[in-house]
Amino acid sequence: MLDESLLAFGILKPAIKKETEINEKAITVSDYYVNERLTAKFNYQKKDDGWFNARQRKGVVLHSILETITDLADLDKLIAVKLQEGLIRRAERDEVKQAVIDVISEQKIAGWFKNSDRIISERDMILEGGEVKRPDKLFVMKDKAVLLDFKFGAPHNKYIEDIKQYRDNLLKMDEFKEIDAYIWYAETGNLLKVS
Structure with missing residues (x-):
């Protein structure tokens, strides 16, 4: 015989946090884009420890593009990949492109x-x-x-x-x-x- 105190029939409702339970510091993002504002928001507490600063990061990106590129026609595509990987910001795109062109144009x-x-x-x-x-x-x-x-x-x-x-x-x-x-x-x- 079935013990009705152990089972109940009906619809299981998902647990929804009340508005007051939501973390006030959380960021709700419908679309995720890599940009200065979002980066600043996530890195506001990060201190530059000197081992991997913006200059070094750009050097790593430039090296990666230069070691890969075989034709200047591929440059925009390679830069888009670095943007997608989050290694460069949209604002840096033109600077990186020009730096690669400067090397390849030597x-x-x-x-x-x-x-x-x-x-x-x-x-x-x-x-x-x-x-x-x-x-x-x-x-x-x-x-x-x-x-x-x-x-x-x-x-x-x-x-x-x-x-x-x-x-x-x-x-x-x-x-x-x-x-x-x-x-x-x-x-x-x-x-x-x-x-």
């Missing part, structure tokens, strides 16, 4: 993009000791190749040693007779040929 770099048979971006390279490295760009041409690394901090000897190591490793493969190596420094806009 005379030598523009020539490599234009005259390359193939552009290899961010591919793993296994060095002699088994260490895996990823040069940013390798421009492959008929008679030679050009290695290019983008750097967004202060110049370091380590960067020069790294790109020399990439070049030496590629030369040992006997696929290229000549490989030029360059480092582009964002802070100065300087393109350094590494000999």
